[in-house]
Amino acid sequence: MNDKKVRVRFAPSPTGPLHIGGVRTALYNYLFARQHGGELIFRIEDTDSNRFVPGAEEYIIEAFRWLGIQFDEGVSFGGNYGPYRQSERRDIYRRYVTQLLDAGKAYIAFDTPEELDAKRQEIENFQYDARTRGLMRNSLTLPADEVQRLIEAGHQYVVRFKIEPGEDVHVDDIIRGDVVINSSILDDKVLYKSADQLPTYHLANIVDDHLMEVTHVIRGEEWLPSAPLHVLLYRAFGWADTMPRFAHLPLLLKPVGNGKLSKRDGDKLGFPVFPLEWHDPKSGEVSSGYRERGYLPQAVVNFLALLGWNPGGEQELMSMDEMIRLFDLSKCSKNGAKFDYVKAAWFNHQYLLQQPDEAWVPEFDKLLRSQGIVSTPEKEAEVVRMMKLKVIEYTDGEGNKKKRNISFISDLWPLTRFFFVAPDSFNREDKFVRKNWQETTADEMRRFADVLHDIDDFSVEGQKAVIDPWAEQNGIRPWNAWRICLVGAGQGPDMYELAAFLGKEETLRRMQFAIDTLG
RNA sequence: GGCGCUUUCGUCUAGCGGCUAGGACACAUGCCUCUCACGCAUGGAACACGGGUUCGAUUCCCGUAGGCGCUACCA
Secondary structure (H helix, E strand, O other): OOOOEEEEEOOOOOOOOOOHHHHHHHHHHHHEEEEEEOOOOOOOOOOHHOOOOOHHHHHHHHHHHHOOOOOOEEEOOOOOOOOOOOHOOOOHHHHHHHHHHHHHEEEEEEOHHHHHHHHHHHHOOOOOOOEEEEEEEOOOOOOOOHHHHHHHHHHHHHEOOOOOOOOEEEEEEOOOEEEEEEHOOOOEEEEOOOOOEEEEEHHHHHHHHHHOOOOEEEHHHHHHHHHHHHHHHHHHOOOHHHHEEEEEEEOOOOOOOOOOOHEEEEEOOOOOOOOOOOOOOOOEEEOOOOHHHHHHHHHHHHHHHHOOOOOOOOOOOOOOOHHHHHHOOEEEEEOOOEEEEEEEHHHHHHHHHHHHHHHHHHHHHHHHHHOOOOOOOOHHHHHHHHHHHHHHHHHOOOOOOOOOOOOHHHHHHHHHHHHHHOOOOOOOHHHHHHHHHHOHHHHHHHHHHHHHHOOOOOHHHHHHHHHHHHHHHHHOHHHHHHHHOOOOOOOOOHHHHHHHHHOHHHHHHHHHHHHEEEE
16 A cells, blocks of 8 residues: 555535644645645535534635645545535445444444433443443344334434454554554444434545545544544454554644634634634624735745644745655654744744735735825825835835834834824823933924925935034934934934935924924 | 543754754843844753663653543534
């Protein structure tokens, strides 16, 4: 089986938006498939009709499209192993359930949920297994004709896997090595429900992976405890020699407190747990997504890849191609990783800086519009565009990419607001204002404004030629107070550049306002 | 409770018997400077504990403790 073509799958159930841990699992499957020249299958595991959520499937497909994770076959991608939606494979499962039943490796159980609950009340730590199945209503305890009669009378039943106790079952895990669990602690898992004519996860999973010729099962650690059951199922079907290899990935944990990251954490923790924004069709609740928060897909992918895997070197920024080349399941860590969203932002910062200035314009545009800054007929589109680039250049810095710590385009607003909006008030308690605006400052600014008023060439050079000598002669260092006038705070670009950008008229207007207000 | 997985700086991690235990994020300080940043430099910060094995354990084995997961007619 080692010479067989690598085939892996990502198989979510459409019970809601894909969560970020699922994204990572899919990513690892993708990296593994690409590295081995294999195929990645997209399968929908909708065997629980009660939990189906409309729109979830489309959401998941859209999320992977955005992230740049491509599937080779599956729902919406085509392929020769379909159908790829489990709810469309009823006949197939039915056939294999019958096979197990005929071979005596599974049995029919009529116990209702209420009866099972009662048993759980009655017997502490009740488990449906070799020790207890003799006490229950099933095809092992009931006469054959009675079983037949119950079925024909339309009684609901389930098919349970008959686990033989007392055997050490070995799971050979690529990440964790040899994992052994004794079959006695396993319960007789439900494989099939007559109520909706559908299998449960376990049966569908094994049948599909076998039929779709899956070679490696790469999934979350939450499946490790049921892996022995899956091994037993492969054996029961006689498929042991083509059984896929397993790799159980460590879980993504909450950044603070305990437990694994879950869908329900939503925005409670202050960061998105979903790739895309999700509008819940039932509750109408909106959960934020990485895309809408201003993350670049490459940044999300890069960050996620390194949560639980590390190629060994000190390089952290990697393209998809590099990751495909470097990826190695055996280098995955075994313990859960806390989700560090501060570092996620840093990755985004890095990828943002790799982009050319023009790439920032569309998002910056949206940001400005959301703040009420729009192009006016006086400022033609091209002029506004140039302004934006100028502003971006200030934050980004020609030849010195890293000038500002900008993790998201939305960070631009507090840093560049003054380019577009004049200060409308001043905070006298501010350290910078207190230090740089004193008794005599208003008067100095008045004199300074007069000097500016007479400058014809208001370019950086033009200003310098007049202001530098004036400052020298009068022993005044006007820059910080001037900054308060134009910016309102101790931030912003070089003052000559800012004044040149704003123009003489606006510069003088802001100065007058500051002088009047601060006195 | 039972079963399984796991344990290196606050966080993500490198390490695969002998290292001043490395990097990144975050944090702090200094330099630069018309401000804020950036940049540069520096700094604090970790092998959970107890037994073995070994000339020698962060590394291998066994316990203990902590963390996580599973324990459904959910996946």
